[in-house]
Amino acid sequence: MDVLIVGAGSMGTWFGDAVDARVSFADLDRDAATAAANAVGGDVAALEAETTYDVVCLAVPMTHVTDAIADQAERAERAIVDVSGVMEPAIAAMARHAPDLERVSLHPLFAPERAPGSIAVVRDRSGPVTDELLAGLEARGNALLETTAAEHDEAMESVQSAAHAAVLSFALAAESVPSGFETPIYRGLRRLAEQVTGGTPRVYADIQATFDGADAVADAAAEIAAADADELESLYREAAAGWQEHRAEGREDDTGGDTE
Template sequence: MQLLVVGAGEMGRWFARHSGADAVAFADRDPEVAREAADETADATTVPLDTDERFEVVCVAVPMTAVPDAIAEHATKATEAVVDVSGEMRDSVAALSTHAESRERASFHPLFSASNAPGNIPIVVDSGGATVDAIRESLSTAGNEVFETTPEEHDRAMETVQARAHTAVLAYALAAEEVDPRFQTNLSEPLDELVDRIVGNTPEVYAEIQERFEGGDSVAEAARALSEADRETFLDLYEEAGR
């Protein structure tokens, strides 16, 4: 399988390694980033973004807000399939349907950073076939759990597992004061570890998630309700949280 990866960042490189491709070409708005990706990937090279070469598969691995435009620009370079590894599926799948109509189409969302792979990968197969099946099998062989979903189910889930979760952890980080580690509890210590896992990554990714998915406001509202609650109200909220 000949693969073009548009976007030579962390997830583009991860996909290139585990997609089952026999040969990979990277294209990126920063040619040096593309060269670095090719240097660390077996049987890989680089091409300019405006290349007129054709590849069996095109994978779009750019920030989620840029995915629809990237699909529109590069879908015609694929002879068999166009896929993406963005973090949202409503706009991505719509762009795939519009601009890759005669090709196999699928949207993958690795729910992890490349350094934490393998993990769970929801997928929306907009138009399946042998090529998408082969990619899916290769990702599964690498230890990932690939499972089918819908754009609506996926994006609704991201409001909780990403937007709300990130808001809660970062809010704790902003509110917490530094304490002697000996005071840590079996609850506060894991929270600190979660903070470290988030703030050690790329902040632009988290900003995009907060911009794209609703959910953060509800965490703020819940925190306000808890902090202002009298005893009886707090007990009711505590019980509600455990349901």
């Protein structure tokens, strides 16, 4: 099986290393494509060419995935997949531009350096090629989380957009404190702030542009800031009840890191 990976960033490089196939990388930055190919033992391909492959994988930023699918779908002979992180637009674009091909959207729920981990999977039109790819990912120790595009994108409003907004808000609002004053909660938030601010700013900007969630965090913070003591106790109890329900439904999971 030969696979063209469009996008030679960290996620494209991860995919090229994780699949058992002959891989080629195409990217606007040819040096990046060369680095990715060298890292996984693949080849470099032209971004605009008529050469076709069994599989085309779009590993581009989520804000560009629909355009990339439109541009590259004709180069896929049997299957088209993406690892962009947004599923509803990607699935719709693949169905529109590759209606006769196998189509799968993947979202690794971890940073590539923390692989293996959980991978959200939407099999829009499965078949032997994509089944083989997914089996290979599973054999590498990844856990496949079967979902729908709508369920995934709705979850990302909390998992990514709201979570990132909350951590970045803390990072912007908090001031350094003298040694010895840290509490366990402060230290935990500080570690999260260091992790988030050590990532790639454009990735976080793309997530906020794609998924709702930040407004809800802002509204909650404003409500807390304006609350008197009794109202704050009520908000506290509301939050506690919500997370007790969360735990009772068994929705807690540790995927080993964020996707940045």
